[in-house]
Amino acid sequence: MTTPGQPLSKSEPLTQQVARNIRNAIEAGTLRHGQILASTRELAQEWGVSVFTINEAMKTLIQEGIVVSKSRSKRMVNHPDGEPDRRVTPSSKPRVVFVGGYAGSGKSEFGRILARETGWPILDKDTLTRPVVEMALEALGLSPHDRESGKYLSTVRPREYEALISATNENVDCGLSAVVTAPFLREFSDDAWLERTVAALADRGAVVTFVWIHCDEDTMRTYIRHRGAARDSAKMANWSTYLDGINIDFRPAVAHVVVENSASSAPLKVQAAKLIDSFMAQP
Incomplete structure (x- = not known):
């Protein structure tokens, strides 16, 4: 978790990208304790990388203890402490x-990590x-x-939000x-939306925190390719054009927290814990 003015991280090797994304999935509960991971070749195909890259990523996760080898062909998620401790207690202000x-x-x-750690509902x-x-x-x-x-x-997007x-x-x-x-790209740059939303929630007795997730372009592309969602097909087919249309330096036009999901950044769970600690320090 960084301050808004901290320099952006550089791109990182594919091995680290794959390892971090699998680690994030484990900590978010998408991959659960005891779950058998796909084979090396299946993971290589899934991530669009070499078998060597997958093996190196697995070495990192095994060293961290969150993946264990059951045999030469099987690896299992090892995260028995992944259940949240619900460190945020109810207060008078949501x-x-x-x-x-x-x-x-x-x-x-x-x-998901934040929701698991707090017990709060996640609205995606x-x-x-x-x-x-x-x-x-x-x-x-x-389409x-x-x-x-x-x-x-x-016509459609405003109704989603x-x-x-x-x-x-x-x-x-x-x-x-x-x-x-949500992406919140328009909303986080719209002073009127931000002020209106904060005021409306304050009237309901709620405190608002804005979080912006940053990661480098190569990492975004690796993850988008991996998830294979049909809604991303236009981005992947015209990646250079897509990059030209976004601002990697974008930050919300309001006080906010930046969470880094790039090279050398702390795991998302660590950054979530730091954010939760800041909540607990507030009245």
Whole structure:
């Protein structure tokens, strides 16, 4: 976790990228204790890297103790202490943590880790809205995976975020904190949206924290390629054009926390714990 003015990390070897992403998945609970990992060749195909890269990444994870070798052909997740300790106790003021970042930055993984550590519900835009969004896009005569067209951006996207904020408000009205994950690219650069959102949640008695997840371009591409989501096909087909259209130096136009998911950065779980500690230090 860094301050907004800290220099950006450099790109890193594929071995470290793969190891970190698998570590993030374990800490986020996507890969669970005792789960058998795919074979080396399957992982190499899944990540689009060499068998050597996978073996080197596994050596790192085995040294860390979060993966163990069961045989020459089997490796298992070893994370018995992965269950959260729920260190954040209920208070009179719910807290809403908005987690934003570019596609492939690791925002969903960080959100899951934060939710597991606190026991707070996680509200992810895609999870909440994707089926309805895909149906709406088809009804408009567009591809269900369109996330680039003007019609999507002007007609569908605003409704996605409206639904996300409505779900957030409902949790706060029940006295619950929440972790809210989405790209938030427009929202985090819109002073009016930021002020309106903070004021509306403050009126409901909630405290707001904004988090921006940063990672380098190569790491984003590796993760996006790995997850293979249809909605990312336009990005992958025109990667250079996509990069030209984003600002890797982007930061929210409001007080915020930067979480680094790049070379030499601390594990996301460590950065989540630091953020939680800052919550506990506040009244």
